[in-house]
Amino acid sequence: MLSTHNLPSVPAPDRRRLRAFAFDPMSSRLSGRFLTLDIPFETGLKAGPDGELVQVVDYDATRRCWYQPVDLDDPPVLAQDGLRPSESDPRSHQQIAYAVTMSVIERFQRFTGRRFRWRGDDRLRLVPHAFFGRNAYFDPERRAVLFGYYRAGETDTEANLPGQMLFTCLSVDIIAHEVTHAIVHRMRPLFTIATNPDVFAFHEAFADLVALFHHFLFRDIVEEFVAASRSELADAAALLSLADEFGRSTGRGGPLRSAVGSEPVPAEFRETREPHTRGAIFVAAVFDAYLATYKAQIADLRRLATGGSGVLGDGELSPDLVRRIAGEAVRNADRVLGMVVRGFDYLPPVDVTFGDVVRAVVTADRDLFPDDAINLRGHLVEALRRRGIFPPGVVSSPTRRCCGGDRRGRSA
Ligand SMILES: [Zn+2]
Structure with a gap:
């Protein structure tokens, strides 16, 4: 008879794989191509997703409603690299916003060689359907990335259906761009003051x-x-x-x-x-x-x-x-x-x-x-x-030191 005693417990996986569009729904529609993001596996990740560094808050202020949060630890979701990306399922929007954000943060950690944390116990909030509008932005006050959604123009027949709803939170590029603004703000909060162009x-x-x-x-x-x-x-x-x-x-x-x-x-x-x-x-x-x-x-x-x-x-x-x-x-x-x-x-x-x-x-x-x-x-x-960008004191030669010159390094 087989004994169940003394068997080591199966460790949690190191990585989580999640699907996304490549690099937005239109491109996936044209190419049939999707991405699978490979990100760290957070144990105890709550529905949202709601993790240690990132919390997805899916409240739609225009429609005044909450969308059901995705549970990435739900076995059917876990077993197939997350939900299949879909424009009509808000849970896949939450999944994509979370996955791209974690991927960008991890890359940052790898390059800097240290753990990345927001200030104190803060987390970055991602709001996939924050408002109706053609924009997405990082709001330092709310420590949140707010993604808008909008209708394609009636004349937009190039690759979208006229009048079709488009979501900025489904663009891998837009997510990566806005999350990087948040990371830069964490590391250099005074770069919100435009003391020069x-x-x-x-x-x-x-x-x-x-x-x-x-x-x-x-x-x-x-x-x-x-x-x-x-x-x-x-x-x-x-x-x-x-x-x-x-x-x-x-x-x-x-x-x-x-x-x-x-x-x-x-x-x-x-x-x-x-x-x-x-x-x-x-x-x-x-x-x-x-x-x-x-x-x-x-x-x-x-x-x-x-x-x-x-x-x-x-x-x-x-x-x-x-x-x-x-x-x-x-x-x-x-x-x-x-x-x-x-x-x-x-x-x-x-x-x-x-x-x-x-x-x-x-x-x-x-x-x-x-x-x-x-x-x-x-x-x-x-x-x-x-392209006209150079600081005084830096020369192309890799053997020369680049100190000296005007400390402020005005480049224009
Ligand atoms: Zn920007």
Whole structure:
């Protein structure tokens, strides 16, 4: 007879897998593609979800009603990587908002090498159906991210049904962007005071960078883009742009913002004041550096695959080559975003400028990678300079120190 004594108890899992749209309902509708987010497993997670760092509060102030909260520990939900993403089920909206937020926080923790906590016992509240309107924003007073929902315009026939209800809380990009605002606010609360044009622009740039590089967490999706673009990731527009559905449904005719495509014009940075547009110049420079290092890192693979010429022939790339190139794309994304995030510790508490940011990023990176074998710092400083962003005292050479110059590091 089998004894049930002395058997070790089965430990709780380390990870929880949850499904989401890739990267919003419109894109999933067009591509048939979904994401599975892999996040830490919180034991004792209550319905909401209501966890240690994040609480989803699904009250709809416009309709004055509560939606039934999802219980992610419910066995049928647990057993199939969460609910299937659905625009008509508010519980899947709660699941997606929670999953993306936890994923962003975890990435932040990994780059900074320490546990992330809100102030005291605070948690970040996510309100997936906060109001009727074409917007989503982080509210520092309420320590909450408020997501709006709205109807697609009657003329929006591009990829949405005219008059269809659209939810900002279903866009992985919008969630990642807004949650990053909350994280930046936790670490630098005085960046809510615009003492110079770079302060808000930095908030926006940083939130966009985290959201864009979040795409690279999904290896199979990166492989698809590598194959489709024949390794020319600069052409992989959907991988390098944000909030396609939101952008199209709000009359932009394309994604909300894109990390690639514009030629560097230094004067643009001097003249641009609107925070999103000014921040987008910084983001574009970071992606210039990303693409330059990516290209250098896959050059050997391309040579190996082409008998030395590096010029890919016609036809599809071999799956092995796609896999190896996507591996480099993902690794490089991690390296570049990690570099920018780690610079945070070196930023001043108030009145930040992009000059300060460049100096902080370069200084933090030099501590960790003194030799900078792939010349990422050099590429970044050069890409920023070409777009008109540079602090006095920082030079492209990886061997020179970057202290000195005007302490305030005005960059424009
Ligand atoms: Zn923003």
